[in-house]
Amino acid sequence: MIAPDVDAALRAHLVALATERRYAPNTIEAYGRDIRQFLAFLAEHLGAPPDAAAIAALPARDLRAFLAARRREGAVDATLSRKLAAVRGFARRLARDAGVEMSGIAAVRGPKRRRDLPRPLPAPAAVALADPATRADEDKPDWVLARDAAVLALLYGAGLRISEALGIARRDAPLEAGGRLTVVGKGGRTRAVPIIPAVAQAVRVYVGSCPHPLPADAPLFRGEKGGPLSPRIVQGVMAQLRGGLGLPESATPHALRHSFATHLLARGGDLRAIQELLGHASLSTTQVYTRVDAQSLLAAVEAAHPRARRG
Structure with a gap:
Protein backbone atom coordinates (compact mmCIF):
# COMPACT_ATOMS: atom_id res chain seq x y z
CA MET A 1 0.00 0.00 0.00
CA ILE A 2 1.18 3.53 -0.81
CA ALA A 3 0.21 6.78 0.93
CA PRO A 4 -2.30 8.76 -1.18
CA ASP A 5 -0.06 11.79 -1.78
CA VAL A 6 2.87 9.58 -2.76
CA ASP A 7 0.67 7.42 -5.01
CA ALA A 8 -0.65 10.50 -6.86
CA ALA A 9 2.87 11.85 -7.29
CA LEU A 10 4.10 8.49 -8.60
CA ARG A 11 1.35 8.25 -11.19
CA ALA A 12 2.06 11.80 -12.37
CA HIS A 13 5.80 11.10 -12.44
CA LEU A 14 5.44 8.03 -14.67
CA VAL A 15 3.16 9.94 -17.04
CA ALA A 16 5.73 12.73 -17.22
CA LEU A 17 8.50 10.26 -18.04
CA ALA A 18 6.44 9.10 -21.00
CA THR A 19 5.14 12.44 -22.27
CA GLU A 20 7.84 14.95 -21.30
CA ARG A 21 11.01 12.87 -21.12
CA ARG A 22 9.81 10.42 -23.79
CA TYR A 23 11.33 7.42 -22.07
CA ALA A 24 10.82 4.02 -23.64
CA PRO A 25 7.92 1.93 -22.21
CA ASN A 26 10.34 -0.69 -20.85
CA THR A 27 12.31 2.01 -19.03
CA ILE A 28 9.17 3.50 -17.51
CA GLU A 29 8.05 0.05 -16.37
CA ALA A 30 11.45 -0.62 -14.77
CA TYR A 31 11.50 2.78 -13.03
CA GLY A 32 7.99 2.27 -11.70
CA ARG A 33 8.93 -1.16 -10.39
CA ASP A 34 12.07 0.24 -8.73
CA ILE A 35 10.19 3.07 -7.02
CA ARG A 36 7.43 0.78 -5.74
CA GLN A 37 10.07 -1.60 -4.43
CA PHE A 38 11.69 1.28 -2.55
CA LEU A 39 8.33 2.39 -1.11
CA ALA A 40 7.59 -1.18 0.02
CA PHE A 41 11.01 -1.31 1.69
CA LEU A 42 10.27 1.94 3.51
CA ALA A 43 6.81 0.77 4.60
CA GLU A 44 8.39 -2.26 6.26
CA HIS A 45 11.33 -0.24 7.59
CA LEU A 46 9.16 2.55 9.04
CA GLY A 47 6.18 0.42 10.02
CA ALA A 48 3.73 2.26 7.76
CA PRO A 49 3.48 3.52 4.16
CA PRO A 50 5.49 6.76 4.08
CA ASP A 51 3.94 10.03 2.95
CA ALA A 52 5.92 12.85 1.31
CA ALA A 53 6.95 14.33 4.65
CA ALA A 54 8.30 10.98 5.88
CA ILE A 55 10.29 10.47 2.71
CA ALA A 56 11.69 14.00 2.96
CA ALA A 57 12.87 13.23 6.50
CA LEU A 58 14.75 10.09 5.49
CA PRO A 59 18.46 10.08 6.25
CA ALA A 60 20.80 8.98 3.50
CA ARG A 61 21.52 5.74 5.36
CA ASP A 62 17.98 4.48 4.73
CA LEU A 63 18.38 4.72 0.95
CA ARG A 64 21.80 3.10 1.27
CA ALA A 65 20.16 0.30 3.28
CA PHE A 66 17.67 -0.24 0.46
CA LEU A 67 20.48 -0.48 -2.10
CA ALA A 68 22.48 -2.78 0.18
CA ALA A 69 19.47 -5.11 0.47
CA ARG A 70 19.19 -5.26 -3.30
CA ARG A 71 22.91 -5.96 -3.52
CA ARG A 72 22.49 -8.93 -1.20
CA GLU A 73 19.78 -10.21 -3.53
CA GLY A 74 22.30 -10.22 -6.36
CA ALA A 75 21.75 -6.85 -8.06
CA VAL A 76 24.76 -5.71 -10.06
CA ASP A 77 26.15 -2.17 -10.27
CA ALA A 78 24.14 -1.27 -13.37
CA THR A 79 20.88 -2.36 -11.72
CA LEU A 80 21.67 -0.48 -8.51
CA SER A 81 22.49 2.66 -10.52
CA ARG A 82 19.13 2.41 -12.30
CA LYS A 83 17.25 1.94 -9.03
CA LEU A 84 19.00 4.94 -7.51
CA ALA A 85 18.25 7.05 -10.58
CA ALA A 86 14.60 6.02 -10.42
CA VAL A 87 14.26 6.87 -6.73
CA ARG A 88 16.13 10.18 -6.99
CA GLY A 89 14.08 11.27 -10.00
CA PHE A 90 10.86 10.50 -8.18
CA ALA A 91 12.12 12.27 -5.05
CA ARG A 92 12.69 15.44 -7.08
CA ARG A 93 9.14 15.23 -8.39
CA LEU A 94 7.78 14.64 -4.89
CA ALA A 95 9.81 17.55 -3.53
CA ARG A 96 8.32 19.93 -6.11
CA ASP A 97 4.75 18.71 -5.55
CA ALA A 98 4.93 18.71 -1.76
CA GLY A 99 7.20 21.74 -1.33
CA VAL A 100 9.77 19.83 0.70
CA GLU A 101 13.48 19.08 0.40
CA MET A 102 14.87 15.59 -0.15
CA SER A 103 18.37 16.24 1.16
CA GLY A 104 18.92 12.69 2.45
CA ILE A 105 18.08 11.03 -0.87
CA ALA A 106 19.99 13.66 -2.84
CA ALA A 107 23.14 12.92 -0.81
CA VAL A 108 23.39 9.27 -1.93
CA ARG A 109 25.75 8.46 -4.78
CA GLY A 110 25.58 5.28 -6.77
CA PRO A 111 28.31 2.75 -7.48
CA LYS A 112 30.92 3.89 -9.95
CA ARG A 113 30.16 2.02 -13.12
CA ARG A 114 32.91 0.64 -15.26
CA ARG A 115 32.17 1.19 -18.90
CA ASP A 116 32.98 -2.04 -20.66
CA LEU A 117 34.03 -1.88 -24.27
CA PRO A 118 31.51 -3.11 -26.84
CA ARG A 119 32.37 -6.55 -28.18
CA PRO A 120 31.80 -6.56 -31.94
CA LEU A 121 31.90 -9.68 -34.09
CA PRO A 122 34.35 -10.38 -36.89
Whole structure:
Protein backbone atom coordinates (compact mmCIF):
# COMPACT_ATOMS: atom_id res chain seq x y z
CA MET A 1 0.00 0.00 0.00
CA ILE A 2 1.18 3.53 -0.81
CA ALA A 3 0.21 6.78 0.93
CA PRO A 4 -2.30 8.76 -1.18
CA ASP A 5 -0.06 11.79 -1.78
CA VAL A 6 2.87 9.58 -2.76
CA ASP A 7 0.67 7.42 -5.01
CA ALA A 8 -0.65 10.50 -6.86
CA ALA A 9 2.87 11.85 -7.29
CA LEU A 10 4.10 8.49 -8.60
CA ARG A 11 1.35 8.25 -11.19
CA ALA A 12 2.06 11.80 -12.37
CA HIS A 13 5.80 11.10 -12.44
CA LEU A 14 5.44 8.03 -14.67
CA VAL A 15 3.16 9.94 -17.04
CA ALA A 16 5.73 12.73 -17.22
CA LEU A 17 8.50 10.26 -18.04
CA ALA A 18 6.44 9.10 -21.00
CA THR A 19 5.14 12.44 -22.27
CA GLU A 20 7.84 14.95 -21.30
CA ARG A 21 11.01 12.87 -21.12
CA ARG A 22 9.81 10.42 -23.79
CA TYR A 23 11.33 7.42 -22.07
CA ALA A 24 10.82 4.02 -23.64
CA PRO A 25 7.92 1.93 -22.21
CA ASN A 26 10.34 -0.69 -20.85
CA THR A 27 12.31 2.01 -19.03
CA ILE A 28 9.17 3.50 -17.51
CA GLU A 29 8.05 0.05 -16.37
CA ALA A 30 11.45 -0.62 -14.77
CA TYR A 31 11.50 2.78 -13.03
CA GLY A 32 7.99 2.27 -11.70
CA ARG A 33 8.93 -1.16 -10.39
CA ASP A 34 12.07 0.24 -8.73
CA ILE A 35 10.19 3.07 -7.02
CA ARG A 36 7.43 0.78 -5.74
CA GLN A 37 10.07 -1.60 -4.43
CA PHE A 38 11.69 1.28 -2.55
CA LEU A 39 8.33 2.39 -1.11
CA ALA A 40 7.59 -1.18 0.02
CA PHE A 41 11.01 -1.31 1.69
CA LEU A 42 10.27 1.94 3.51
CA ALA A 43 6.81 0.77 4.60
CA GLU A 44 8.39 -2.26 6.26
CA HIS A 45 11.33 -0.24 7.59
CA LEU A 46 9.16 2.55 9.04
CA GLY A 47 6.18 0.42 10.02
CA ALA A 48 3.73 2.26 7.76
CA PRO A 49 3.48 3.52 4.16
CA PRO A 50 5.49 6.76 4.08
CA ASP A 51 3.94 10.03 2.95
CA ALA A 52 5.92 12.85 1.31
CA ALA A 53 6.95 14.33 4.65
CA ALA A 54 8.30 10.98 5.88
CA ILE A 55 10.29 10.47 2.71
CA ALA A 56 11.69 14.00 2.96
CA ALA A 57 12.87 13.23 6.50
CA LEU A 58 14.75 10.09 5.49
CA PRO A 59 18.46 10.08 6.25
CA ALA A 60 20.80 8.98 3.50
CA ARG A 61 21.52 5.74 5.36
CA ASP A 62 17.98 4.48 4.73
CA LEU A 63 18.38 4.72 0.95
CA ARG A 64 21.80 3.10 1.27
CA ALA A 65 20.16 0.30 3.28
CA PHE A 66 17.67 -0.24 0.46
CA LEU A 67 20.48 -0.48 -2.10
CA ALA A 68 22.48 -2.78 0.18
CA ALA A 69 19.47 -5.11 0.47
CA ARG A 70 19.19 -5.26 -3.30
CA ARG A 71 22.91 -5.96 -3.52
CA ARG A 72 22.49 -8.93 -1.20
CA GLU A 73 19.78 -10.21 -3.53
CA GLY A 74 22.30 -10.22 -6.36
CA ALA A 75 21.75 -6.85 -8.06
CA VAL A 76 24.76 -5.71 -10.06
CA ASP A 77 26.15 -2.17 -10.27
CA ALA A 78 24.14 -1.27 -13.37
CA THR A 79 20.88 -2.36 -11.72
CA LEU A 80 21.67 -0.48 -8.51
CA SER A 81 22.49 2.66 -10.52
CA ARG A 82 19.13 2.41 -12.30
CA LYS A 83 17.25 1.94 -9.03
CA LEU A 84 19.00 4.94 -7.51
CA ALA A 85 18.25 7.05 -10.58
CA ALA A 86 14.60 6.02 -10.42
CA VAL A 87 14.26 6.87 -6.73
CA ARG A 88 16.13 10.18 -6.99
CA GLY A 89 14.08 11.27 -10.00
CA PHE A 90 10.86 10.50 -8.18
CA ALA A 91 12.12 12.27 -5.05
CA ARG A 92 12.69 15.44 -7.08
CA ARG A 93 9.14 15.23 -8.39
CA LEU A 94 7.78 14.64 -4.89
CA ALA A 95 9.81 17.55 -3.53
CA ARG A 96 8.32 19.93 -6.11
CA ASP A 97 4.75 18.71 -5.55
CA ALA A 98 4.93 18.71 -1.76
CA GLY A 99 7.20 21.74 -1.33
CA VAL A 100 9.77 19.83 0.70
CA GLU A 101 13.48 19.08 0.40
CA MET A 102 14.87 15.59 -0.15
CA SER A 103 18.37 16.24 1.16
CA GLY A 104 18.92 12.69 2.45
CA ILE A 105 18.08 11.03 -0.87
CA ALA A 106 19.99 13.66 -2.84
CA ALA A 107 23.14 12.92 -0.81
CA VAL A 108 23.39 9.27 -1.93
CA ARG A 109 25.75 8.46 -4.78
CA GLY A 110 25.58 5.28 -6.77
CA PRO A 111 28.31 2.75 -7.48
CA LYS A 112 30.92 3.89 -9.95
CA ARG A 113 30.16 2.02 -13.12
CA ARG A 114 32.91 0.64 -15.26
CA ARG A 115 32.17 1.19 -18.90
CA ASP A 116 32.98 -2.04 -20.66
CA LEU A 117 34.03 -1.88 -24.27
CA PRO A 118 31.51 -3.11 -26.84
CA ARG A 119 32.37 -6.55 -28.18
CA PRO A 120 31.80 -6.56 -31.94
CA LEU A 121 31.90 -9.68 -34.09
CA PRO A 122 34.35 -10.38 -36.89
CA ALA A 123 32.88 -9.24 -40.20
CA PRO A 124 32.61 -12.78 -41.68
CA ALA A 125 30.66 -13.95 -38.62
CA ALA A 126 28.31 -10.95 -38.76
CA VAL A 127 27.62 -11.62 -42.44
CA ALA A 128 27.01 -15.33 -41.78
CA LEU A 129 24.49 -14.53 -39.04
CA ALA A 130 22.34 -12.59 -41.51
CA ASP A 131 22.55 -15.27 -44.22
CA PRO A 132 19.57 -17.68 -44.30
CA ALA A 133 21.83 -20.29 -45.88
CA THR A 134 23.61 -20.60 -42.52
CA ARG A 135 20.46 -22.29 -41.18
CA ALA A 136 19.51 -24.22 -44.30
CA ASP A 137 19.60 -27.54 -42.45
CA GLU A 138 17.05 -26.45 -39.83
CA ASP A 139 13.50 -27.75 -39.87
CA LYS A 140 11.98 -24.30 -40.22
CA PRO A 141 9.73 -22.80 -42.91
CA ASP A 142 11.68 -20.84 -45.50
CA TRP A 143 9.78 -17.66 -44.67
CA VAL A 144 10.83 -17.90 -41.00
CA LEU A 145 14.47 -18.24 -42.00
CA ALA A 146 14.02 -15.26 -44.36
CA ARG A 147 12.37 -13.25 -41.58
CA ASP A 148 15.17 -13.90 -39.11
CA ALA A 149 17.79 -13.10 -41.73
CA ALA A 150 16.04 -9.80 -42.54
CA VAL A 151 15.91 -8.75 -38.88
CA LEU A 152 19.59 -9.58 -38.31
CA ALA A 153 20.50 -7.84 -41.58
CA LEU A 154 18.87 -4.65 -40.24
CA LEU A 155 20.84 -4.90 -37.00
CA TYR A 156 24.17 -5.33 -38.77
CA GLY A 157 23.57 -3.54 -42.06
CA ALA A 158 21.71 -0.53 -40.65
CA GLY A 159 22.89 -0.45 -37.03
CA LEU A 160 19.40 -0.75 -35.57
CA ARG A 161 18.51 -1.76 -32.06
CA ILE A 162 16.32 -4.85 -31.90
CA SER A 163 13.36 -2.76 -30.67
CA GLU A 164 13.80 -0.41 -33.63
CA ALA A 165 13.86 -3.25 -36.16
CA LEU A 166 10.76 -4.89 -34.68
CA GLY A 167 9.01 -1.51 -34.53
CA ILE A 168 9.09 -1.02 -38.31
CA ALA A 169 5.61 -0.89 -39.86
CA ARG A 170 4.87 -2.65 -43.12
CA ARG A 171 4.37 0.65 -44.94
CA ASP A 172 7.92 1.65 -43.99
CA ALA A 173 9.55 -1.62 -45.05
CA PRO A 174 12.98 -0.79 -46.54
CA LEU A 175 12.61 -2.59 -49.86
CA GLU A 176 14.81 -0.43 -52.08
CA ALA A 177 18.57 -0.11 -51.90
CA GLY A 178 19.71 3.48 -51.65
CA GLY A 179 16.57 4.53 -49.82
CA ARG A 180 16.37 5.71 -46.24
CA LEU A 181 14.54 4.27 -43.29
CA THR A 182 13.22 6.66 -40.65
CA VAL A 183 13.82 5.27 -37.18
CA VAL A 184 12.55 6.52 -33.82
CA GLY A 185 15.15 5.58 -31.24
CA LYS A 186 15.80 6.22 -27.57
CA GLY A 187 14.41 9.42 -26.15
CA GLY A 188 12.12 9.74 -29.18
CA ARG A 189 15.07 10.84 -31.32
CA THR A 190 14.41 10.38 -35.03
CA ARG A 191 17.12 9.51 -37.54
CA ALA A 192 17.28 8.48 -41.19
CA VAL A 193 19.30 5.34 -41.91
CA PRO A 194 20.50 4.51 -45.44
CA ILE A 195 19.57 1.08 -46.76
CA ILE A 196 22.29 -0.96 -48.44
CA PRO A 197 21.46 -3.56 -51.15
CA ALA A 198 21.95 -6.60 -48.90
CA VAL A 199 19.44 -5.26 -46.35
CA ALA A 200 16.85 -4.34 -48.99
CA GLN A 201 17.19 -7.76 -50.59
CA ALA A 202 16.77 -9.57 -47.26
CA VAL A 203 13.61 -7.60 -46.44
CA ARG A 204 12.16 -8.15 -49.93
CA VAL A 205 12.66 -11.91 -49.66
CA TYR A 206 10.90 -11.94 -46.30
CA VAL A 207 7.96 -9.79 -47.45
CA GLY A 208 7.55 -11.91 -50.57
CA SER A 209 7.45 -15.16 -48.60
CA CYS A 210 5.54 -14.21 -45.44
CA PRO A 211 2.23 -16.16 -45.43
CA HIS A 212 0.48 -13.79 -43.03
CA PRO A 213 -1.35 -10.57 -43.96
CA LEU A 214 0.86 -7.51 -43.55
CA PRO A 215 -1.42 -4.46 -43.15
CA ALA A 216 0.31 -1.16 -43.88
CA ASP A 217 0.14 0.16 -40.32
CA ALA A 218 0.94 -3.18 -38.59
CA PRO A 219 4.39 -4.42 -37.56
CA LEU A 220 6.43 -5.68 -40.50
CA PHE A 221 7.90 -8.71 -38.74
CA ARG A 222 5.49 -11.44 -37.67
CA GLY A 223 5.71 -14.49 -35.47
CA GLU A 224 4.88 -17.95 -36.78
CA LYS A 225 1.23 -17.57 -35.70
CA GLY A 226 0.92 -14.14 -37.27
CA GLY A 227 1.33 -11.87 -34.24
CA PRO A 228 4.11 -9.31 -33.81
CA LEU A 229 7.55 -10.88 -33.61
CA SER A 230 8.91 -11.03 -30.06
CA PRO A 231 12.46 -9.88 -29.25
CA ARG A 232 12.90 -13.15 -27.37
CA ILE A 233 12.55 -15.08 -30.62
CA VAL A 234 15.37 -13.06 -32.17
CA GLN A 235 17.50 -13.53 -29.07
CA GLY A 236 16.85 -17.27 -29.25
CA VAL A 237 17.86 -17.35 -32.91
CA MET A 238 21.11 -15.60 -32.04
CA ALA A 239 21.81 -18.06 -29.23
CA GLN A 240 21.31 -20.96 -31.62
CA LEU A 241 23.44 -19.37 -34.32
CA ARG A 242 26.33 -18.54 -32.05
CA GLY A 243 26.36 -22.14 -30.89
CA GLY A 244 26.48 -23.38 -34.46
CA LEU A 245 29.14 -20.87 -35.50
CA GLY A 246 31.26 -21.24 -32.37
CA LEU A 247 30.79 -17.63 -31.30
CA PRO A 248 31.13 -16.32 -27.72
CA GLU A 249 28.23 -15.50 -25.38
CA SER A 250 28.76 -11.84 -26.25
CA ALA A 251 27.34 -12.54 -29.73
CA THR A 252 23.91 -11.07 -28.98
CA PRO A 253 21.58 -9.14 -31.30
CA HIS A 254 23.03 -5.90 -29.90
CA ALA A 255 26.53 -7.08 -30.78
CA LEU A 256 25.52 -6.73 -34.44
CA ARG A 257 24.88 -3.03 -33.84
CA HIS A 258 28.31 -2.77 -32.21
CA SER A 259 29.76 -4.56 -35.23
CA PHE A 260 28.07 -2.11 -37.61
CA ALA A 261 29.72 0.85 -35.87
CA THR A 262 33.12 -0.75 -35.39
CA HIS A 263 33.41 -2.02 -38.95
CA LEU A 264 32.36 1.36 -40.36
CA LEU A 265 34.99 3.09 -38.25
CA ALA A 266 37.66 0.59 -39.29
CA ARG A 267 36.93 1.41 -42.93
CA GLY A 268 37.43 5.11 -42.37
CA GLY A 269 33.91 6.15 -41.40
CA ASP A 270 33.49 9.61 -39.89
CA LEU A 271 32.76 9.53 -36.17
CA ARG A 272 30.08 12.23 -36.38
CA ALA A 273 28.35 10.40 -39.21
CA ILE A 274 28.41 7.17 -37.22
CA GLN A 275 26.95 9.02 -34.25
CA GLU A 276 24.03 10.14 -36.43
CA LEU A 277 23.54 6.66 -37.87
CA LEU A 278 23.40 5.13 -34.40
CA GLY A 279 21.17 7.86 -32.98
CA HIS A 280 23.48 8.66 -30.07
CA ALA A 281 22.63 11.91 -28.28
CA SER A 282 26.27 12.47 -27.33
CA LEU A 283 29.45 12.02 -29.34
CA SER A 284 31.15 10.63 -26.24
CA THR A 285 28.88 7.59 -26.45
CA THR A 286 30.07 6.93 -30.00
CA GLN A 287 33.72 7.56 -29.16
CA VAL A 288 33.89 4.25 -27.29
CA TYR A 289 34.14 2.60 -30.71
CA THR A 290 37.45 4.34 -31.36
CA ARG A 291 38.85 2.40 -28.40
CA VAL A 292 37.44 -0.84 -29.80
CA ASP A 293 38.95 -0.14 -33.21
CA ALA A 294 42.34 0.76 -31.76
CA GLN A 295 42.26 -2.45 -29.75
CA SER A 296 41.46 -4.56 -32.82
CA LEU A 297 44.21 -2.88 -34.85
CA LEU A 298 46.73 -3.56 -32.10
CA ALA A 299 45.67 -7.21 -31.96
CA ALA A 300 46.07 -7.50 -35.73
CA VAL A 301 49.55 -5.96 -35.62
CA GLU A 302 50.63 -8.21 -32.76
CA ALA A 303 49.38 -11.27 -34.63
CA ALA A 304 50.92 -10.42 -38.01
CA HIS A 305 53.96 -8.19 -37.56
CA PRO A 306 57.26 -10.08 -37.22
CA ARG A 307 58.64 -7.56 -34.74
CA ALA A 308 55.51 -7.03 -32.71
CA ARG A 309 56.18 -9.81 -30.23
CA ARG A 310 58.94 -9.67 -27.68
CA GLY A 311 61.19 -12.47 -26.64
